[in-house]
Amino acid sequence: MTRRLAVAALAATTAIALAACSSDDADTSAAPGGDGYPVTIANTFGETTIDAKPETITTLGWNAEDIVYALGETPAAMPRHSYGAEENGVMPWLQDRYDPSATTLLDTENSTPVEAIAAVGPDVILAPYEGFDQDTYDKLSALAPTVAYPGDAWQTSWQEQTEIVGEALGKSDEAAELVRGLDDTLARTAAEHPEFEGRTISVIDVSQPGTVNVYMPTDARVQLLTSLGFTLAPGVQALADAAEDKTFFTEISAENVSDVDADVVIAFSTTGTDPTTSPALAGLGATERGGLVPMTDTKIVAGLSQSSVLATPWVLEQITPMLSEAAQR
Known part of the structure; x- marks a missing residue:
């Protein structure tokens, strides 16, 4: 699924300007906010300092929520999601956690x-994966400390995302435990499926006639699959x-x-x-x-894309089960 960088938001409104002034006032008089605070987290635009434990949390992009x-x-x-989400705009794995009143x-x-975020009155904005530009970052930072992606947009590993959010919320130990837990799950899955070991794999999007999007080693999908024992295809x-x-992806001719x-x-x-109707796939070995795994369920495609x-x-x-069957062909 091609992920589009968010375009710059509309010009700052009076409400945003007031929020910025309020933020500046708070910065000059802020006292230490409890154990572990203040914390300073580096990102691609500089550094973000959070003075006290956030109570009102806004997330952007994928995975932070x-x-x-x-x-x-x-x-x-x-965010309200469309692709892969249930009718309420929330992903299937969050249905038992999401409360529309909260x-x-x-x-x-x-x-x-930006204006809708300002109306929420956030204490922190968490976006360790979402791609946006300097202008948008500045507008968001005028509302609240904004924790942006640390390197390239859409390429922060799930481990680093978890650590960043944990640090921002004063829960680094809990975040480390979450990382260990998922690492254990991935290792256990790989051990239970030795047929994955050494088999080459590629992930492609055939949405557009005449072209194919090929996902690179820095893509979350590819990293998840290689953690299970697969090896990236030499051509990729x-x-x-x-x-x-x-x-995280490149476009090639079909x-x-x-x-x-x-x-x-x-x-x-x-x-x-x-995807099996795409002529591009007809001649593949x-x-x-029988090693082709066509994914037609958008929820599954989204879940694979949103490693968290x-x-x-x-x-x-x-x-x-689909991977196991294909790997044994």
Whole structure:
């Protein structure tokens, strides 16, 4: 699924300006906020300092809300999702945690809703994975300390995301325990399925006729699968090595899809069409052998894409049987 960077929000409103003034006043007079505070967290735009334990938490992008819930907190605001979500705009693995009376869902489909976030009155904005620009970061930071992604957008590992959110919420020990727990789950799954070991894999999106999106080693999907014992297809690694910029996917011509063939090929389409109808897949060795894993359920595609301490255990239950069958072909 192609993830789009959020465009810059509308010009700052009077409410945002007032919020910025309030924030500045608080910064000059803030006292230590309890054990572990203040904390300073580096991000791609600089550093963010949180003076006291946040009570009103806003999340942006993918995964941050999963981590907040897993740490026993409740976000005051989080994105409303469309792709892969239930009818209420919340992912399936969060249905038993989400309370509509406690959490506002934000429309983040086309832009970062700065005014809607301001209305929530956040103490912190957590976005360790979401991609936005300096201008948006500045507007958000005028509302509350904003914990942005630390390196490249959409490429923060689930482990680092968990650690960052844990530090921001004063729950680093609990976050470390969550990381250990999911690492154990992944290791156990790999041990239970030795057929994964050494089998090559590639993940592709065939949504657009004539082109194929190939996911790179820094992509969450690929990292999850290689942690189970799979090996990245040589053709995919070659694309990554040749890329001038570090990116989580690259687009190739459909006529070159054989370059990224593998023992197991996961293919999906974000348009709702059956990926097996794509002519690009017809000549793959994986297709001929039965090593093609077409994913038509958008919830499963989203769960695979949103690697997190809550999404990943849920999606493993869905995809492990499919992966096992394909790996043995």
